[in-house]
Amino acid sequence: MLQYIIKRLGSMAVTLLVIITLTFFLMHSIPGSPFNEERATSEAVQKNLESYYHLDEPLYVQYFLYLKSVATFDFGPSIKKSSQTVNEMLGRGFPVSFELGMVTLIVAIFSGILLGIIAALRHNGIIDYLAMTIAVVGISVPNFVLATLLIQQLAVTWGLLPPATWASPKHMILPTLALATGPMAIIARLTRASMMEVLTQDYIRTAKAKGLSPVKIVFKHALKNALLPVVTILGSLAASILTGTFVIEKIFAIPGMGKYFVESINQRDYPVIMGTTIFYSTMLIVMLFLVDLAYGILDPRIKLHKKEGK
Amino acid sequence: MEKVLEVKDLHVSFKTYGGEVKAVRGVTFDLHKGETLAIVGESGCGKSVTSQSIMRLIPEPPGKFDGGSIIFKGKDLTKLRDQEMRKIRGSDISMIFQDPMTALNPTLMVGDQLTEGILQHMKVSREQAKKIAVEMLDLVGIPSPHIRLKQYPHQFSGGMRQRIVIAMALVCQPEVLIADEPTTALDVTIQAQILELFRDIQKKTGVSIILITHDLGVVAQVADRIAVMYAGKIVETGTRREIFYQPQHPYTKGLLNSVPRLDVDGADLVPIGGTPPDLFSPPVGCPFTARCPYAMEVCDRVYPEKTTLSDSHGVDCWLQDERAKKLLASR
16 A cells, blocks of 8 residues: 555656646747737846746756646745735635635535435436536536626625625525535536446345345445445546646635636736646646545545456 | 235236236245245246346336236235335345346445344344344355455456355345246356255245246256246145156146156157247237147136145146046047
């Protein structure tokens, strides 16, 4: 197990290096620079700025300089907001984004699985149709549309919840709802399908033949098996929630990382682009790693380390 | 002989897109204490449906109980509420299924799957349950049971898994054990071991066994009595000796003839021609008529009454009628 984790950490580092390299060169291949603005700057000032940020050096030198600073976890200063470093920006934005993402993920997973189980147990009944209708709507309505509808109804018309910003748990409800509905719907559909399949398996009949109660059969015998496909997509779902946060943060004026990410690209703020990209990639890679670990725990047949068993 | 279980005139059908399949059409049999009753017949004759009906494990829908009674300890199982039935399942009557590879939950430890039945039905602590599980694994011949309890089904071979399934069925010391083709999925050497195990356990615990199989070799080894099933009906019942040496129903004879023989040189394999009838619209008369070499006009029109040949031997066939004997003699 430990050997597997060490191996994975190694490959994660390589993946990250590839991402850094690709992003770095892609970013510099986009025309324009941080100092290309309508406001005219004198040539001398421009030269000075460029040399300060090492932009006058050849690209490969810049690349290695950047790698060197990343290795010490220093993502450099922001070019556009010269008083701040990228580290500071991430430090401020990350807790907010993380909170939103995690709450969303938890809400989506639990409500999705619950909805899926209920639908599977009552399949082709009214509850099933209701649950699956919600699921289809959840999948097909984009979260930014849902977000605006929610704000309009719950915040503006009924005045139940605050329409934007990030101050109290009450403020979290709308953005979480907008962000969680899509993933929840996907999880619900998947859980329903795999639950229905598992419930026809022979070992479920064996469990029934032992005289176990329906609750025990569903939660002890069926659920663990039914969740395997759900766990598989959790990695990519986490990714979609992460990227979904850009838009949702913008709509609800949430001071997370998404804002920095989008702005930095428009403004060619190279260090910020790199910093946020690295940060998001790291989170995603770690998430996928955790999913793989969870897989091994759920299904004993999956051996995470080789050279055992057959 | 004390009767443990009485099945009377059991009818079960299934709703399908093609119509209603009448899978079991009036099955009646008794199970005596400490005996092994074998129900034999070809695929699709209703053996498994009969056995699963006793446990009330037929999913409804599409399954449908159409009538009859199953008397166990003075109670009619068909009339019990689900909750009462759950108390009987696994504790008084338990069941072994055909395929040991799929009958165990792949994601739960074997020990867990063994003890949950004990904890469900007996008032014992977790520790005691574990002790019982270890004893049971020992009884079915699994070495070092303490270690094995913490393993998962995929770490066992097919024969070992069937032993675990058997142990699981026996943990609560049931009075009736229903074994639905317990050896079909196993290879021959393991089959012999498992059958040996059945005999052994019956001697030790006095459990009554209903053995469902299509393998007459298995029947010859372990059955005390045999019920031959065809197209949802039991067509002949008798002791092992009666069925093997004096089979009366043409279907029973056909079954026995279609067993490959190694002890007779150059013996031909004689299959029963034709296929079983369509149970969407089962025939009014004897369902075997179309395949029967002795078929008479009456066979197609009226189902024969049961003829009792001895205390244990009974057969549903028109050939037993006096008039039929005359007719055949004149042919």
